[in-house]
Amino acid sequence: QVQLVESGGGLVQAGDSLRLSCAASGRTFSSYAMGWFRQTPGKEREFVAAITWNAITTYRRYADSLKGRFTISRDNAKNTVYLQMNSLKPEDTAVYYCAAGRAGGSRDYSLRSAYDSWGQGTQVTVSS
Numbered sequence: 001q002v003q004l005v006e007s008g009g010g011l012v013q014a015g016d017s018l019r020l021s022c023a024a025s026g027r028t029f030s031s032y033a034m035g036w037f038r039q040t041p042g043k044e045r046e047f048v049a050a051i052t053w054n055a056i057t058t059y060r061r062y063a064d065s066l067k068g069r070f071t072i073s074r075d076n077a078k079n080t081v082y083l084q085m086n087s088l089k090p091e092d093t094a095v096y097y098c099a100a101g102r103a104g105g106s107r108d109y110s111l112r113s114a115y116d117s118w119g120q121g122t123q124v125t126v127s128s
Contacts, residue, residue, distance in 0.1 A: 002029065008021045012126055020122060022080060029079040032101060034098065036072060063110075096123075097120075099115035100116065
């Protein structure tokens with residue numbers, strides 16, 4: 001498994017932007033698919049975005065409700081995955097979790113079950 005540490009959360013106002021980072025340990029970071037999920041009290045952890053790639057291209061997938069506002073990216077040289085969040089809304093308030101799962105196969109990376117490692121989460125609060 002890989003160890004994950006999120007950072008970059010905080011308190012912002014509606015309309016602001018925020019970039020979350022997730023630093024991963026281990027030398028095999030590039031072999032993992034990476035995802036972001038979020039959770040609010042009393043609700044299940046929900047999919048936000050995922051990023052995978054092969055030798056030809058990079059694949060990104062987003063929750064339908066977040067397309068156009070959130071962007072996932074990764075820097076394999078830094079073992080880090082990012083989540084750029086723009087035009088934030090109060091309903092984006094949540095704890096955001098980074099996750100890593102073995103790439104390849106036919107996994108659905110919008111599902112929590114596709115991931116083997118999770119970070120501790122970082123709080124994002126958006127005030128109106």
